[in-house]
Amino acid sequence: MTANGWLQILFYSALLLALTKPLGVYMVRVYDGSLRWLAPVERVIYRACGVDPEEDQHWTRYAGGLLLFSVVSMLVTYVALRLQAHLPLNPAGLPAVADRQAFETAASFTTNTNWQSYSGEVTMSYLSQMMQLAFHNFTSAASGMAAAVALARGIARRSGGRLGNFWVDLVRGTLYVLLPLAFVLALILVQQGVIQNFAQYVTATTVEGAKQVLAMGPAASQIAIKQLGTNGGGFFNVNSAHPFENATAISNFLEMFALLVIPAGLVYTFGRMVKNQKHGWALWAAMFVVFFGGVTTAYWAEARGNPIHAARGVDIVASADNPGGNMEGKEVRFGIANSVLWATATTDASNGSVNAMHDSFTPIGGMVPLVNIQLGEEIFGGVGSGLYGMIMMAVLTVFIAGLMVGRTPEYLGKKIQSREIRMVMLYVLIFPAVILIFTALSAVLPAGLAGRNNAGPHGLSEILYAFTSVTGNNGSAFAGLTGSTDYYNTLLGLGTLLGRFAMMVPMLALGGFLAERKIAPESAGTFPVTTPLFVILLVSVILIVGALTFFPALSLGPLVEHLLMGAGKLF
Amino acid sequence: MRDVAYIALTVAFFALMIAYVRGCERLGREATGEEERP
Numbered sequence: 181m182t183a184n185g186w187l188q189i190l191f192y193s194a195l196l197l198a199l200t201k202p203l204g205v206y207m208v209r210v211y212d213g214s215l216r217w218l219a220p221v222e223r224v225i226y227r228a229c230g231v232d233p234e235e236d237q238h239w240t241r242y243a244g245g246l247l248l249f250s251v252v253s254m255l256v257t258y259v260a261l262r263l264q265a266h267l268p269l270n271p272a273g274l275p276a277v278a279d280r281q282a283f284e285t286a287a288s289f290t291t292n293t294n295w296q297s298y299s300g301e302v303t304m305s306y307l308s309q310m311m312q313l314a315f316h317n318f319t320s321a322a323s324g325m326a327a328a329v330a331l332a333r334g335i336a337r338r339s340g341g342r343l344g345n346f347w348v349d350l351v352r353g354t355l356y357v358l359l360p361l362a363f364v365l366a367l368i369l370v371q372q373g374v375i376q377n378f379a380q381y382v383t384a385t386t387v388e389g390a391k392q393v394l395a396m397g398p399a400a401s402q403i404a405i406k407q408l409g410t411n412g413g414g415f416f417n418v419n420s421a422h423p424f425e426n427a428t429a430i431s432n433f434l435e436m437f438a439l440l441v442i443p444a445g446l447v448y449t450f451g452r453m454v455k456n457q458k459h460g461w462a463l464w465a466a467m468f469v470v471f472f473g474g475v476t477t478a479y480w481a482e483a484r485g486n487p488i489h490a491a492r493g494v495d496i497v498a499s500a501d502n503p504g505g506n507m508e509g510k511e512v513r514f515g516i517a518n519s520v521l522w523a524t525a526t527t528d529a530s531n532g533s534v535n536a537m538h539d540s541f542t543p544i545g546g547m548v549p550l551v552n553i554q555l556g557e558e559i560f561g562g563v564g565s566g567l568y569g570m571i572m573m574a575v576l577t578v579f580i581a582g583l584m585v586g587r588t589p590e591y592l593g594k595k596i597q598s599r600e601i602r603m604v605m606l607y608v609l610i611f612p613a614v615i616l617i618f619t620a621l622s623a624v625l626p627a628g629l630a631g632r633n634n635a636g637p638h639g640l641s642e643i644l645y646a647f648t649s650v651t652g653n654n655g656s657a658f659a660g661l662t663g664s665t666d667y668y669n670t671l672l673g674l675g676t677l678l679g680r681f682a683m684m685v686p687m688l689a690l691g692g693f694l695a696e697r698k699i700a701p702e703s704a705g706t707f708p709v710t711t712p713l714f715v716i717l718l719v720s721v722i723l724i725v726g727a728l729t730f731f732p733a734l735s736l737g738p739l740v741e742h743l744l745m746g747a748g749k750l751f
Numbered sequence: 752m753r754d755v756a757y758i759a760l761t762v763a764f765f766a767l768m769i770a771y772v773r774g775c776e777r778l779g780r781e782a783t784g785e786e787e788r789p
Contacts, residue, residue, distance in 0.1 A: 240772050243772045250765070251765040254761060280753075280757075282757070283761070599778065599781075599782030670760075685768060
């Protein structure tokens with residue numbers, strides 16, 4: 181670990197803190213409707229779609245709108261990918277996307293996952309990238325933000341189960357937050373050297389005289405929104421390790437920063453909406469504690485390097501001309517600090533884009549991204565999904581605290597009783613159930629085992645990571661698993677759908693149930709949710725729930741691999 | 752044929768989710784009844 185590395189990590193954290201409030205305040209105004217500078221555009225969209233923007237929807241109707249929008253947009257994407265060869269903006273003459281991949285891709289992008297079992301540059305036409313994938317990058321992010329805001333409204337008011345208007349939240353989140361930020365970021369990325377064109381692929385002659393085809397395309401516009409919307413994936417197969425996708429140290433920092441800036445701002449927005457800003461900051465603090473713990477652990481593991489490399493004569497000590505540590509699978513332009521910071525941020529958020537290959541991290545370094553997703557990606561998290569995931573854990577925390585002191589639990593003035601806890605438990609249990617059942621199936625079925633690139637515990641880690649990634653709607657890959665098969669495309673596609681919608685529904689139900697409850701004033705028996713004690717309890721609940729659920733699987737994967745690495749055995 | 756299967760799978764999943772919404776609503780109602788019982 182170097183002072184330079186730590187300075188970059190601390191600068192990243194400080195800037196995140198600095199932008200949380202301004203962006204949070206802006207988003208409050210977006211979702212309370214007071215920001216009107218794009219009102220004419222809004223009116224046209226509502227009129228064209230037959231939406232009544234004044235309707236205050238019951239949570240069931242809000243959830244219905246979200247599901248309807250998702251199924252229609254997913255089917256349109258499926259059909260468009262299957263017809264890609266007959267559609268324009270396909271200068272490379274790419275054929276139709278295979279049916280299994282079209283299903284998985286449509287599911288993956290609809291759910292903000294962006295798991296890709298293909299190389300973008302040789303599979304997707306420019307039209308598919310821009311009209312299908314980029315469209316979902318905006319709308320899936322806006323849907324997540326809408327759902328989080330709906331839950332916040334349920335907590336903040338008593339409205340007979342009504343949570344606002346899904347269509348209005350979707351449109352306003354896209355128009356006022358995602359489009360302007362993505363536009364500005366895309367311009368900066370272009371200035372930094374990220375490509376944005378519709379040119380034919382270029383055939384270049386390398387220094388050795390070989391011919392190499394260089395993929396082109398509208399990359400910057402796609403990258404800006406996939407980072408800001410915590411969608412992830414990559415325009416190119418190696419994501420942001422590709423110089424055309426991530427050209428400079430500044431583009432690297434901005435792409436990495438874009439991962440967490442909206443989720444961090446939304447935490448402030450939540451505090452404002454529920455009129456308890458201290459609670460918003462308490463959630464922010466809990467998120468930051470786990471985020472920093474993850475960065476530190478991964479940085480330590482990667483900077484320490486692989487003892488097997490050292491035993492074979494590789495210099496793993498950092499010096500002026502050697503980054504030291506474990507540089508396998510890392511971009512030399514970015515080094516260890518920027519690789520682990522990205523890996524941590526991308527899996528704290530539900531992003532999944534990478535600038536280094538997680539499969540090549542040391543066992544403990546690779547376990548950090550895995551655990552981050554398994555904790556539910558509530559550490560700032562995906563845009564919207566991170567916030568509502570953290571709120572679910574906060575409700576669970578006050579419930580446990582209430583049991584400890586023998587009082588009816590309350591969260592921000594709302595009583596937490598049987599029906600609320602049922603929804604929280606559905607939310608908490610569905611996630612590991614999907615991951616562990618699908619992983620167990622794949623660890624015994626021949627079709628599942630055939631996808632492994634490595635044997636032993638590392639092979640299990642590859643399978644576990646894949647299902648963790650898709651169910652957590654992350655989309656990052658351990659890079660070792662061959663996911664482009666009938667079995668994996670279908671099962672991983674289903675995993676993304678379950679991980680998104682089977683968790684969103686009970687979350688919106690919780691919002692609806694809380695919106696039916698009256699707001700009780702704080703009393704002496706109310707567990708305070710603004711204190712360091714609450715932060716400690718919340719972090720403990722997150723870690724304990726995650727550890728109890730996934731520790732056995734982790735023991736058979738990265739943990740045993742780490743111990744065997746010490747004994748000189750590699751997989 | 753496989754296209755039809757994948758489209759049917761997608762539609763079936765979202766139909767299941769609509770039923771899930773109704774199930775959660777019913778679960779909430781039942782729990783409210785339990786809370787209100789003396």
